[in-house]
Amino acid sequence: MTDTPKLGRRPAGDSNTRDAILDAARASFASVGYDRTSMRAVAKAVGVDPSLLVHYFGTKDGLFAESLRVTEAAQSLIGHVSAAPREQWGRVFAERMLAQWQGGEFGQNWLAIIRSAASEPSAARMVAHLYETRFLQEVTALDLDHPAVRATMMSSLVTGLTFTGQIIGLPGFAAAPRDQQLALLEAVVTAVLTAPLPE
Amino acid sequence: MTDTPKLGRRPAGDSNTRDAILDAARASFASVGYDRTSMRAVAKAVGVDPSLLVHYFGTKDGLFAESLRVTEAAQSLIGHVSAAPREQWGRVFAERMLAQWQGGEFGQNWLAIIRSAASEPSAARMVAHLYETRFLQEVTALDLDHPAVRATMMSSLVTGLTFTGQIIGLPGFAAAPRDQQLALLEAVVTAVLTAPLPE
DNA sequence: CGGTGAATTCAACGCGTGTTGAATAGTAAT
């Protein structure tokens, strides 16, 4: 019988506990949000002592920030929208919204941030930053009038879709066939980009 | 010196404590959400003992439900959208969204619900119910194809605008002049209602 | 082989929470 000690460092084979913690934390933030995620629960999910989390990340906010840090990276691999011809802007934006912002790695992080932003200010700041890099900059590059109003509207679009679909669970949009989603979203985005605005 | 007793019922003049509690609760739910609203804090804001809240409302969920109950009433006083000619539907919807859903009594309740829905399921259920009575029914009455997809998109619109404007604090849309907001929103809503959908 | 540092657990502290049960002081009806 090998006597396995409870205390102290684990032997050999890199279990990569740190990453496991980050994964579990991300999952919890995405499904119940910041406030209802407890370090104790995350620790238990990984099978580890709570104080190991504070050893690695210092504080709960630290864990939150670290687990969602990569969200900044994985930038728009698809390339900038302004590279496409003007009459395809709507479709390119719509496709990206459907493909990148819901589901996948980025989609889970985005959900975690949105779920937490309602009460945790640091998460709200993340949303503001994503708005600037993902929408304000892109829309500004299109050289339209009143870019801030239009960019905020686009941001509201993906925020609202995530909220109603993933958090509220309205089936209306999520259950529709892909081409319907795409057609409607393209029409809406095109309206946001092309609507004539006063002043 | 009148000896004012600490304990027991307060004499005479109806202070209407119950309503004061509901107001304070609503305000707190709107500004910090369900999780970060504590009965103790609400009680202190009213100048009352925490156990008075449980005497009146039983539980925290009870207080939440009760304080946001009137949200159902105060229905669309403006009348149904289907009463307007087809080419004005977009504008009527847009005006209502701007006037009714942000600011005012209904707007505060709506904000409280959205802020709480991210983590509290009972709040999410309220959103689902508002979606049905305020959007699904109205859009269905317009006799368009695929009403559920369109209604969900409209619901996402107001949800997203509230979220980005009130919770994240993006100034892009909120700071724009009223007529710009209206013009953009009308264009978007019109697109949602008129975009041709496959199948 | 000895020592430094990293990974990990343990036990505990202090705090804020929602909720409970009993007590008290007024009001209204008999």
Added chain:
DNA sequence: ATTACTATTCAACACGCGTTGAATTCACCG
């Protein structure tokens, strides 16, 4: 006056939370 009821406070419980500090075991470098 007695009764019943409502409004209100008080003191306390049990619990879960984030965090702390010390202890222990392993890996690695000289």
